[in-house]
Amino acid sequence: MEQTVMKILETVKDPEIDSISIVDLGMVHSIEMKGGRCTIKLLPTFAGCPALDIIKGNVKKACMAQPGIEEVEVRFVYTPPWTSDRLTPNGREKLKEFGIAPPPEKFTSLEEWEIHCPYCDSHYTSMENLFGPTACRSILYCKECRNPFEAMKPISTTM
Amino acid sequence: MKQYELNTIPDEGYRQALAALLYQLADDDFILAYRGSEWLGLAPHIEEDVAFSSINQDTMGHASMIYELLASLGEGTEDELAHGRTPEERRNAIILEEVNGPGDYLIEPRYDWAFAVVRHYFYTVAKKVRMESLKQSSYGPLAEAAVKINTELYYHLLHWQTWFTQLMNAGGEARKRMEEAVSRVCDDFLGVLTLGPDGESMSRYGLIEEEAILASRWTEALKKPFNSTGVQHPPVARSLRGDGRKGEHTGDLTDALHTLSEVYRLEASATW
Numbered sequence: 501m502e503q504t505v506m507k508i509l510e511t512v513k514d515p516e517i518d519s520i521s522i523v524d525l526g527m528v529h530s531i532e533m534k535g536g537r538c539t540i541k542l543l544p545t546f547a548g549c550p551a552l553d554i555i556k557g558n559v560k561k562a563c564m565a566q567p568g569i570e571e572v573e574v575r576f577v578y579t580p581p582w583t584s585d586r587l588t589p590n591g592r593e594k595l596k597e598f599g600i601a602p603p604p605e606k607f608t609s610l611e612e613w614e615i616h617c618p619y620c621d622s623h624y625t626s627m628e629n630l631f632g633p634t635a636c637r638s639i640l641y642c643k644e645c646r647n648p649f650e651a652m653k654p655i656s657t658t659m
Numbered sequence: 660m661k662q663y664e665l666n667t668i669p670d671e672g673y674r675q676a677l678a679a680l681l682y683q684l685a686d687d688d689f690i691l692a693y694r695g696s697e698w699l700g701l702a703p704h705i706e707e708d709v710a711f712s713s714i715n716q717d718t719m720g721h722a723s724m725i726y727e728l729l730a731s732l733g734e735g736t737e738d739e740l741a742h743g744r745t746p747e748e749r750r751n752a753i754i755l756e757e758v759n760g761p762g763d764y765l766i767e768p769r770y771d772w773a774f775a776v777v778r779h780y781f782y783t784v785a786k787k788v789r790m791e792s793l794k795q796s797s798y799g800p801l802a803e804a805a806v807k808i809n810t811e812l813y814y815h816l817l818h819w820q821t822w823f824t825q826l827m828n829a830g831g832e833a834r835k836r837m838e839e840a841v842s843r844v845c846d847d848f849l850g851v852l853t854l855g856p857d858g859e860s861m862s863r864y865g866l867i868e869e870e871a872i873l874a875s876r877w878t879e880a881l882k883k884p885f886n887s888t889g890v891q892h893p894p895v896a897r898s899l900r901g902d903g904r905k906g907e908h909t910g911d912l913t914d915a916l917h918t919l920s921e922v923y924r925l926e927a928s929a930t931w
Contacts, residue, residue: 546716546720547723547724547811548716548719548720548723549720578724629706630814631706631711631818632713635716655810657810659809659810
């Protein structure tokens with residue numbers, strides 16, 4: 501049943517990046533089924549993200565449509581903290597499709613954050629604003645293909 | 660040091676010291692996030708508007724995480740804690756409640772950007788010092804929250820440090836106004852660095868390190884950026900207008916809470 505719920509969660513998209521699911525974002529921590537009761541623990545990307553309540557609602561709605569589930573509890577937990585290396589390979593591709601450069605696969609904050617354009621893959625890019633339209637994104641410009649784009653911020657516990 | 664969880668809190672003294680610390684952490688973030696949000700649409704340029712609102716949103720999220728910890732200790736619901744408490748019950752430092760400048764958000768806001776940069780930069784440095792210490796807190800849920808908050812703080816610090824050094828090095832009016840802001844913020848910044856009447860028991864219970872150690876780390880962290888701007892040492896933080904950790908506050912807090920909790924007071928039982 502947990503597997504089924506995981507499949508359902510793959511249909512729950514980030515309300516602000518509708519190409520990527522909360523599973524591909526690495527937000528799903530655990531799924532527990534007891535009788536008809538399902539407890540889902542999610543890891544918030546950024547603590548103050550206003551999409552969290554919407555995600556919670558969408559998760560509940562999607563799960564309640566599944567026969568055999570009578571009650572759904574969604575809890576946000578901070579352990580382990582969400583880090584950007586939790587993104588799945590599929591999630592990284594989905595971000596690019598949306599015009600967002602994925603964060604480096606591993607990031608410790610000691611090395612430089614090299615950002616490739618999601619459209620032409622050039623690394624000849626410039627940071628326009630470390631902060632973007634949502635807490636997890638930055639705004640950049642590609643000097644090769646001349647497209648503005650966004651990048652997902654690397655988040656690591658070694659920062 | 661042994662680590663405790665909600666259901667293994669050893670005694671009432673520990674619980675009290677923990678609650679006192681959580682109130683300070685949450686109230687500091689809460690009021691400064693509000694002051695920051697008042698800059699929306701008024702920041703020096705559009706990129707700053709975007710960045711600053713993102714930072715305020717994160718900061719409010721951090722306040723909310725800590726209020727949640729207080730709620731689990733039985734101190735009230737998150738909304739009550741954020742909106743329902745009187746100024747005397749607040750434990751934020753006085754410098755964080757100060758208005759952004761003369762005027763009102765809607766009428767002639769003459770906000771002071773130098774003051775905003777210095778206040779937010781100094782505060783972010785102090786918050787970073789605290790979070791690093793709290794990662795080793797004897798209260799497990801607080802240590803976990805600190806790890807999470809710390810990852811986001813990295814970007815806040817980068818942001819304010821850039822503003823601080825660039826404006827300080829700009830010379831002319833910018834430098835002059837920054838120096839005035841530094842001295843103004845320092846006049847009351849000790850309020851951020853203190854842990855209040857329960858400070859000693861906080862460190863005795865291993866909740867956070869001693870106040871003096873934290874304060875010296877703050878000074879140390881500011882030395883390099885200060886030196887790079889041609890100022891030898893960060894000025895000494897004082898506490899001229901009272902101790903917010905004891906519930907002493909100015910009219911600025913009363914006014915801010917009045918505006919902030921207006922909707923909540925209309926219908927406290929509403930969900931939103």
